[in-house]
Amino acid sequence: MTSGREATGLRVPSANQPLKLAVVDDNALFRRTLVRLIGRQPELTMIAEAASGAEMMALLTECDPELLLLDLEIGAESGFDLLPRALASRPDLAVILLTGHDPLALQGAAVEGGAQACWSKSDLRELLGQLARAGAAPESLSR
Numbered sequence: 578m579t580s581g582r583e584a585t586g587l588r589v590p591s592a593n594q595p596l597k598l599a600v601v602d603d604n605a606l607f608r609r610t611l612v613r614l615i616g617r618q619p620e621l622t623m624i625a626e627a628a629s630g631a632e633m634m635a636l637l638t639e640c641d642p643e644l645l646l647l648d649l650e651i652g653a654e655s656g657f658d659l660l661p662r663a664l665a666s667r668p669d670l671a672v673i674l675l676t677g678h679d680p681l682a683l684q685g686a687a688v689e690g691g692a693q694a695c696w697s698k699s700d701l702r703e704l705l706g707q708l709a710r711a712g713a714a715p716e717s718l719s720r
Contacts, residue, residue: 595622596708599642601633601659602626602675603651607698611646614701620709630654630662637666644708649676649683649695657690664691673704 598621602608608626615623625636629651636642645663649656656674663670672692676683680695687695696704 595620597622597624597641597643598646598708599623599625599627599636599640599644600646601628601630601636601651601656602646602648603628604648607648611701614705618705618709621705630659633659633663634666637663637670642670644671644673647672647674647692649674649678657686660687660690660692675701 598615600608600611600623602611605628608628612623612626615621624642625640627633627636633645633647637645647656647659647663651659656676660672660674663672674680674683674687674692674695675698676695677698680697680700683695
């Protein structure tokens with residue numbers, strides 16, 4: 578099932594196949610922006626999006642993302658609550674939490690919960706650029 582190379586648990590793009598991403602965020606404008614940014618990176622492919630925890634679980638059943646970009650605040654739900662559900666459903670899934678707050682303050686809890694990193698939404702271009710590079714590793718994705 579692994580199409581890309583493994584780098585300490587995070588699959589990164591191979592020369593032949595883009596990294597498959599899914600996004601979970603309740604803000605439709607943010608999701609559309611992220612889809613557009615992902616579309617500019619040929620090494621990345623957007624395969625699914627969800628606006629809630631229930632939709633996230635459905636997409637994890639129906640799709641095969643390699644990486645989930647998960648918002649920390651999804652309506653009344655918390656990304657910290659959704660993270661263990663996602664990983665229980667798909668133990669091989671890499672997850673990066675996204676926040677509009679200070680990601681450094683949340684980094685430890687994110688990694689402890691099973692995520693590769695926590696990133697600020699304002700740094701998405703940098704994150705996607707790092708993901709698109711074949712040598713990216715979770716350590717380099719920390720914010």
